Amino acid sequence: MIVADASIVRQKLELVRERIAVAAQRAGRSADEVKLVAVSKLQPFYAIEEAYAAGQRDFGENRLEELWQKVELANEHGLDEIRWHMIGSIQSRKTPQVIGPFVLVHSVDREKIADRLDRDAGNAGRMLDVLLEVNVSGEASKHGFTPEALRNAAGRLVALPNLRIHGLMTMAPIAEDAEEVRPVFRSLRTLRDEMAQEHSLGDWTELSMGMTQDFEVAVEEGATIVRVGSAIFGPRPCQL
Ligand SMILES: *Cc1c(COP(=O)(O)O)cnc(C)c1O
Numbered sequence: 001m002i003v004a005d006a007s008i009v010r011q012k013l014e015l016v017r018e019r020i021a022v023a024a025q026r027a028g029r030s031a032d033e034v035k036l037v038a039v040s041k042l043q044p045f046y047a048i049e050e051a052y053a054a055g056q057r058d059f060g061e062n063r064l065e066e067l068w069q070k071v072e073l074a075n076e077h078g079l080d081e082i083r084w085h086m087i088g089s090i091q092s093r094k095t096p097q098v099i100g101p102f103v104l105v106h107s108v109d110r111e112k113i114a115d116r117l118d119r120d121a122g123n124a125g126r127m128l129d130v131l132l133e134v135n136v137s138g139e140a141s142k143h144g145f146t147p148e149a150l151r152n153a154a155g156r157l158v159a160l161p162n163l164r165i166h167g168l169m170t171m172a173p174i175a176e177d178a179e180e181v182r183p184v185f186r187s188l189r190t191l192r193d194e195m196a197q198e199h200s201l202g203d204w205t206e207l208s209m210g211m212t213q214d215f216e217v218a219v220e221e222g223a224t225i226v227r228v229g230s231a232i233f234g235p236r237p238c239q240l
Contacts (some may be wrong), residue, residue, distance in 0.1 A: 009050040012232050013038070016215075020226065023219035034219055037085050039211075039229030041066065042236035045073045051232065052079050060106075060227050062088025064097045071101050087169075087227055089143050096120045099128060106169040106208050106227070109133040109143040111153050114163060121162035128162060131169040131208050136187045139173055147191055151198075158201040167206030167224070168192045178214040185209050185221035 021031035039060040040048050048059060048070065059082055061067040067084060074082050083103040090098060090107060095116040098105060108114050108130045121128040132154075135144035145153065150168075158165055170188045172181035188209055196204040210218025210226035218226055230236065 009047060009233060010054040012234075013051055013054050013056055016228055016231050019216055020219055023216040027220040027222075029219070029222075033224060035225045037087070037208075037225055037227045038232050039087065039227050040070070040233065041088070041229065043229075043233045044237070045070060045077075047233050048074070048082075049077065049079065052082065056232075057081050058083045058085060058103075060085040060087040060229070062086070062107075064090075064094055067101060068097070085227075090117075092116055096123075099124045099126060103129065104166070104206075105130045106225075107131075107133050107143070108163075109135075109145065110149075111157070114153075114157050114160060118160040118162045126162065127164055129164050129166055131167050131206055132157065132165060133169045133171075134188060134191060136170050136184045136191070137173045137181075142171060142173075144170065147187075150191065150195070154195055154199050154202070158199045165202040165204070167204050167208070168195070169208035169225075171211070172209070172214055172218075174213070178217045181214050182217050182221060185214075185218050185223065189222045 020034050024031045024034055035058060037058045037060040038051050038056050041062045084101050086098060086102045086105040087107055089109060090113050092112055098117060099120050117128055133144040134150055135142040135146055168188055172184045175181050189207055192204055192207055206224045207222055208225040209223045212228055212231040215226040215228055
């Protein structure tokens with residue numbers, strides 16, 4: 001089995017931070033404008049501990065069961081400052097489980113999920129911070145609002161009383177050359193600008209885009225959050 005090694009996680013994390021900084025500089029941006037979410041899905045808990053020891057605080061998970069197990073382990077091990085991000089598709093019957101642990105839910109991918117999260121957050125007496133996931137490329141296998149569906153729904157979604165919309169998220173198609181997906185990131189930014197203009201009730205500052213294969217291009221195109229897994233932890237080794 002391939003396991004994450006302490007010093008290797010630290011080194012890879014530093015390298016990713018450096019690559020973000022260089023990409024930001026190329027685009028005339030400051031590295032401080034880009035938050036790195038370390039995607040720890042399917043990684044053992046000690047990989048999270050190593051990244052935490054190297055100063056990482058934002059972690060992304062995509063399955064609720066795994067997330068809750070890791071939340072418990074983090075509490076037991078005193079990793080008090082972790083900020084958990086939900087990046088995976090949410091089944092509608094599981095929306096109550098999303099309320100509580102997450103600092104940001106990136107993957108609100110349809111109206112039904114937004115409505116249920118709003119209801120569940122309300123029941124819990126909480127506000128939930130979310131991004132709307134957009135399927136920019138139109139691939140059938142991808143989750144998310146089509147740009148058209150987003151335009152139709154946004155006015156209603158920004159008015160939901162218990163959700164705070166902070167921007168948009170997308171996953172680019174897999175490509176051999178990251179340059180190929182630049183138009184996808186650019187489209188998401190354009191769409192975000194349009195939303196900000198049309199729906200001032202929302203916040204629309206965040207653009208969550210870019211993964212291991214393409215995060216530098218995403219930063220050049222305005223990403224405020226990149227979600228990077230394998231470049232930090234290596235291949236995903238296990239089912240927890
Ligand atoms: C797994 C995943 C990532 C990270 O993928 P890597 O290629 O390992 O960097 C980012 N975003 C989402 C939504 C994911 O599911």
